[in-house]
Amino acid sequence: MLDLRTVRKHFGRLAAVAGVSLRVEAGEIVGLIGPNGSGKSTLLSTIAGAYCPDDGEILLDGQPIGGLAPDQIFARGLARSYQDPSLFFRMSALDNALLPARNQRGERARQALWRGRWWGQERANTAEAAAILHDLKLEARAQAPAADLSGGQMKLLEIGRTLMGEPRLLLLDEPTAGVAPGLAYTIFEEIERMRRLHRLTFLIVEHRLEILFDFVDRLYVMHLGQVIADGKPAEIEKNALVREVYFGE
Numbered sequence: 001m002l003d004l005r006t007v008r009k010h011f012g013r014l015a016a017v018a019g020v021s022l023r024v025e026a027g028e029i030v031g032l033i034g035p036n037g038s039g040k041s042t043l044l045s046t047i048a049g050a051y052c053p054d055d056g057e058i059l060l061d062g063q064p065i066g067g068l069a070p071d072q073i074f075a076r077g078l079a080r081s082y083q084d085p086s087l088f089f090r091m092s093a094l095d096n097a098l099l100p101a102r103n104q105r106g107e108r109a110r111q112a113l114w115r116g117r118w119w120g121q122e123r124a125n126t127a128e129a130a131a132i133l134h135d136l137k138l139e140a141r142a143q144a145p146a147a148d149l150s151g152g153q154m155k156l157l158e159i160g161r162t163l164m165g166e167p168r169l170l171l172l173d174e175p176t177a178g179v180a181p182g183l184a185y186t187i188f189e190e191i192e193r194m195r196r197l198h199r200l201t202f203l204i205v206e207h208r209l210e211i212l213f214d215f216v217d218r219l220y221v222m223h224l225g226q227v228i229a230d231g232k233p234a235e236i237e238k239n240a241l242v243r244e245v246y247f248g249e
């Protein structure tokens, strides 16, 4: 589903992503780990179109997407969440969840004038967003400003919100960063449930390896902008180079 071939992204003289090749097959949960500053977030932003790659190829379903605008990549079924929750903090949790819904008639100037043309769709979308909040146990917070949610609830809302855009591939940047341990496990159970229910595919950056290793099919390890290892959790745990750069052994 996702195929990266020697992708590069430089910031001035810093090669944040220095020739990364990786693949994610449909239906997989793939982990992406590595020490601070190894280029994980930059790689996700480059895949999602926030940055234009300086070199290399990014293929989604075999089609090149490198250099397309974020909305064009989103339209092809790729959605992402951010390391620091990127919500509209003064809007309610429910309104945040409603934003990614596709083809909203009320967003078109001519249709917006006639309530009858978008009312039914708006109601259906609202019901769907409310169901997502219910599944995430956020329904009691639906009308609260997103700013009033706990850190863990913000992370959940951000992940749940992507579902409204009917994505096929999700890039998640540290879904449990700053979340209490109990809720962190719940977030990954939710990810696993979303994969089953909606047939989703995931590429997940995460520092909490003890949780991540329980849920991923495979992992890639980055260091200084490059992939230094990949394999199943048990293989990565044993890899001497990974232990050296990541665990400081």
Ligand SMILES: Nc1ncnc2c1ncn2[C@@H]1O[C@H](COP(=O)(O)OP(=O)(O)OP(=O)(O)O)[C@@H](O)[C@H]1O
Pocket: 011, 014, 016, 034, 035, 036, 037, 038, 039, 040, 041, 042, 043, 083
């Ligand atoms: N917008 C930017 N401008 C300049 N340098 C950047 C920018 N974004 C990231 N960097 C640098 O690129 C390198 C990779 O950063 P990145 O955020 O991708 O790492 P990361 O693996 O996500 O780290 P962490 O685990 O701490 O989130 C770092 O040296 C960082 O300082």
Ligand SMILES: [Mg+2]
Pocket: 040, 041, 042, 083, 173
């Ligand atoms: Mg990061």
